[in-house]
Amino acid sequence: MGRWEPNARGRLANAALELYSERGFEQTTVAEIAKRAGLTERTFFRHYADKREVLFAGSGELEEAFVKAVADVPKSAAPIDAVAVGLDTLAEFFVDRRDFARRRQAVIMATAELQERELIKLASMSAALADTLRRRGVAEPAASLTAEAGVAVFKVGFERWIGAAEEREMSRFMRESLDELRTALTGN
Amino acid sequence: MGRWEPNARGRLANAALELYSERGFEQTTVAEIAKRAGLTERTFFRHYADKREVLFAGSGELEEAFVKAVADVPKSAAPIDAVAVGLDTLAEFFVDRRDFARRRQAVIMATAELQERELIKLASMSAALADTLRRRGVAEPAASLTAEAGVAVFKVGFERWIGAAEEREMSRFMRESLDELRTALTGN
DNA sequence: CACCTGATGTCATTCACTGTCATCACGTAA
DNA sequence: TTACGTGATGACAGTGAATGACATCAGGTG
Secondary structure, three states: OOOOOOOOOHHHHHHHHHHHHHHHOOOOOOHHEEEEEEEHHHHHHHOOOOOOOOOOOOOHHHHHHHHHHHOOOOEEEEEEHHHHHHHHHHHHHHHHHHHHHHHHHHHHHHHHHHHHHHHHHHHHHHHHHHHHHHOOOOOOOOHHHHHHHHHHHHHHHHHHHHOOOOOHHHHHHHHHHHHHHHHHHHOO | OOOOOOOHHHHHHHHHHHHHHHHHHOOOOHHHHHOOOOOOOOHHHHHHHOHHHHHOOHHHHHHHHHHHHHOOOOOOOOOOHHHHHHHHHHHHHOOHHHHHHHHHHHHHOOOOOHHHHHHHHHHHHHHHHHHHHHHOOOOOHHHHHHHHHHHHHHHHHHHHHHHOOOOOOOOHHHHHHHHHHHHHHOOO
């Protein structure tokens, strides 16, 4: 048995999501989160850079997986098709996590500060994706625009997956959204 | 002659941009901004909701102009073409303001907090744009996706306009970016 | 057994932001 | 002219996020 209870990071993340859900983000103090996790405020800030970041622990892995999937697609494929493969990989991350994703998203949508943080995570994904496309030989501005389009498809597809009444695979929403974007831009 | 020096808001905005440029955003306190503008910290917060917002004073008018331009396009036009008209209207806002836009953008790019604020302003534009498209009879998810695409084109076009060596009309960058996005998605 | 290490606690401090009340030139109406 | 209301500002106290410095202490290591 260790000196401290295990998984301090996870306990902090759980406590934060609970409290943000119960009272709202602004009505929750970091001291309260730490207390519920059996820790002190100072320790919270050793695990998470700020009060928002505690909700975005997994975003690094998500970005890595996305980028890696795109990089691994044979170069013969068109850039947007490589991005589509990346979107399918992202979808796998959320299998059996729709309830969790819903709770988390409800908290984020309720507070502008958290939406800002979410947006910069998506912007980071877009930048990493553009970088990967450039490595595949895609020139600017096509690389940045394709990356932005891919993230836009993810955003809209994710929202629709979260909001859907019945459970459907996320990848279906992604493919549907990408097709819709294509037709919207080509005017058919 | 009024009791106070005129244009307190503008003085605060100028002082903030200067100080953020000189020392950086984080190294500048609100008290310093207020002092340079000949006011107190408390008065700063009467004019701007927070330390970031002082750099985004014009964003409301920008969004309004964008949305109005799109709404005024005859309904016979395709959604993406209406958005293109909106982008041209946006471009007019920046005529003769490239130097100012550059200084401001340099400050924003230097600090994550400010990028977050910029991203939520763009997200607000996207949401307003999607709403306008829905009023034009565009169904979801096409409305949201077209709006996201329009804002992506604005982002990329703006960056390229800012970064261009020679001065070219912003609207040219917008059209170029939109065309590139189209070809990237259709795979030609 | 002495020592080192890593995770945590304690304490002090800065600064963004808010609530409340005071101030005071200006306009307006009696 | 005078009394009064109004709006922009100042003064001050308070909360809470975030950071730095130092102390503590169980477990591993030589």
